[in-house]
Amino acid sequence: MHPTETAINDYVDGTSDPFERNAIDEHLAACAACRQLIEDLRELKSATATLELRPPPVRAWGRIERAIRLEQRDRPRAVFPSVKSLYWLGAAAAIVLAALIFPRFLPGRAPAGGDEPAEMSASARQAAEAIESELRLAESHYENAIKGLEAAAKSDQDALDPGTAATLQKNLAVIDQAISESRAAMRAQPTSEPAQQSLIENFKTKIALLQDTVALINEMRKGNEAGAARIVSGLKNKG
Amino acid sequence: MTARQQRPTLPFPSKEATVSPEDLVAQCQAGNVDAFETLYHQHAARLYTLACRMAGSPEDGEDLLQEIFLQAYRKLGSFKGDAAIGTWLYRLALNHCLDYVRSRQAKMNKLTDTLDAETSIQPTARRETPIARLDLERAVERLPDGCREAFVLHDVEGFDHKEVGRLLGIAEGTSKSQVFKARMKLRALLGRA
Numbered sequence: 001m002h003p004t005e006t007a008i009n010d011y012v013d014g015t016s017d018p019f020e021r022n023a024i025d026e027h028l029a030a031c032a033a034c035r036q037l038i039e040d041l042r043e044l045k046s047a048t049a050t051l052e053l054r055p056p057p058v059r060a061w062g063r064i065e066r067a068i069r070l071e072q073r074d075r076p077r078a079v080f081p082s083v084k085s086l087y088w089l090g091a092a093a094a095i096v097l098a099a100l101i102f103p104r105f106l107p108g109r110a111p112a113g114g115d116e117p118a119e120m121s122a123s124a125r126q127a128a129e130a131i132e133s134e135l136r137l138a139e140s141h142y143e144n145a146i147k148g149l150e151a152a153a154k155s156d157q158d159a160l161d162p163g164t165a166a167t168l169q170k171n172l173a174v175i176d177q178a179i180s181e182s183r184a185a186m187r188a189q190p191t192s193e194p195a196q197q198s199l200i201e202n203f204k205t206k207i208a209l210l211q212d213t214v215a216l217i218n219e220m221r222k223g224n225e226a227g228a229a230r231i232v233s234g235l236k237n238k239g
Numbered sequence: 240m241t242a243r244q245q246r247p248t249l250p251f252p253s254k255e256a257t258v259s260p261e262d263l264v265a266q267c268q269a270g271n272v273d274a275f276e277t278l279y280h281q282h283a284a285r286l287y288t289l290a291c292r293m294a295g296s297p298e299d300g301e302d303l304l305q306e307i308f309l310q311a312y313r314k315l316g317s318f319k320g321d322a323a324i325g326t327w328l329y330r331l332a333l334n335h336c337l338d339y340v341r342s343r344q345a346k347m348n349k350l351t352d353t354l355d356a357e358t359s360i361q362p363t364a365r366r367e368t369p370i371a372r373l374d375l376e377r378a379v380e381r382l383p384d385g386c387r388e389a390f391v392l393h394d395v396e397g398f399d400h401k402e403v404g405r406l407l408g409i410a411e412g413t414s415k416s417q418v419f420k421a422r423m424k425l426r427a428l429l430g431r432a
Contacts, residue, residue: 005419006412012422040431041422047370048394054297054376056287056304061279064308068272071309 002034003027012041058231059211062218150210159220168213175209178202264324268315279308282325286332292391293336295380303339307332337406340388370429378428382421389414390421 003011003024010016011024028035160168182199212231219227258266258277266274286307291300311331318327382390392403393414403414 006415009415009419009422037426040426043370043431044375044422044425044429045394047372047375051372051375051395053284054288054291056283057301060283060287060301060304061276063305064279064312065272065276067305067309068275068312071312072270072272 002031008034008037008041012038012045058227059208059215062211062215065218066214159217164216168209171209172206175202175206179206260324261320264315264318264320267312268318275308275312278324282328283308285325286328289329289332289391289396290336292379292395293340293388295382295384295387299339303332303336307335310335333406340384341408344384370431374429375425378425381428382424386417386421386424389417390425393418394422 007016007020007024011021016024028038179199179202182202186199216228216231219231258274263274263278267278283304287300287304290303290307291297294300294303307328311328314331318324322330379387379390379395388407389403389409392398392406393400398406400411400414400418403409403418404411407414409417
């Protein structure tokens with residue numbers, strides 16, 4: 001009989017009592033499958049011990065700093081959307097579009113041929129309006145974030161050398177074009193999941209590029225050439 | 240006037256200068272953002288790594304990192320120096336990650352581990368090459384919620400099963416079971432099965 005998973009865990013972790021350890025040793029002498037399992041789990045444990053720390057993206061501090069400075073100005077909340085909120089923006093957009101096009105799928109809607117079509121239709125409309133309102137709010141946050149970042153990047157752009165500024169402008173133009181194309185695809189196929197994902201990805205890319213730009217300007221202002229070089233290298237690779 | 244000219248004289252020494260942890264915390268508590276940036280750079284990698292592994296994705300990890308440091312900035316006034324600032328930040332980050340995990344579990348409670356196991360993990364052909372760190376990091380991200388958190392807390396962060404149970408609100412035996420499940424899934428993902 002093979003050892004239980006708890007017994008194997010304890011054996012690998014070295015926390016078995018002597019009696020249990022002897023019993024497993026005896027079993028291992030006769031069971032190649034369990035020997036292999038123990039060997040694999042020990043290798044995994046060793047590999048886990050070598051995992052290293054991950055440096056956060058350079059833009060991460062910029063996001064935090066801007067949020068702190070906004071708080072210091074007694075603003076109730078930061079205008080920058082989280083990475084996740086952009087997914088919610090896409091999800092909200094999909095729900096609104098689906099609600100407008102296929103209202104019969106909305107919660108609370110009676111099956112086809114129900115007794116109260118007019119009342120259900122009003123309920124569906126209310127739900128769609130509520131979601132649309134949330135979508136407008138999310139879009140507003142997104143646009144504020146873009147505007148804020150663009151303003152920060154524009155006001156300090158003389159801190160950048162002309163070559164880097166040109167690379168940034170080129171990358172932004174490419175992303176704006178991609179956003180336009182994604183929007184066109186969404187208009188043509190409002191329920192297309194790839195089109196929705198493409199639009200969200202392009203929003204994320206633009207936010208990330210603007211955040212990198214502001215982070216680069218900050219590094220230049222501080223005279224941190226190594227930090228600036230790392231960001232420029234990243235921008236060129238994306239470009 | 241350029242941005243460089245507009246920037247006020249820094250009241251905080253440059254990063255090259257040595258500042259004691261106590262002075263650094265005092266500057267942060269006084270609202271000095273440059274000091275807080277130094278504190279951030281000292282601890283961000285540790286907390287970001289924890290957040291990525293607990294959340295299971297770099298995107299969520301980055302969001303969590305932002306929330307953790309914003310919370311730290313707001314709460315630094317309550318830091319009395321009973322523990323090292325790094326320990327205080329780690330506890331704050333861990334609690335934040337656990338809140339995130341609980342909140343996500345509440346949203347996803349209709350999904351079962353069985354479903355995750357059946358649909359997301361396909362064993363690969365056995366490999367004999369050593370386990371690469373990057374492969375292991377990616378495999379950890381692919382673990383189902385539940386067993387990933389237990390694995391990260393026990394095998395990576397070094398908590399014992401009793402502590403993992405307390406942190407995740409599960410029984411000690413469940414922690415053992417989840418860690419075993421995670422190890423077996425990682426074994427399959429890394430081509431050891």
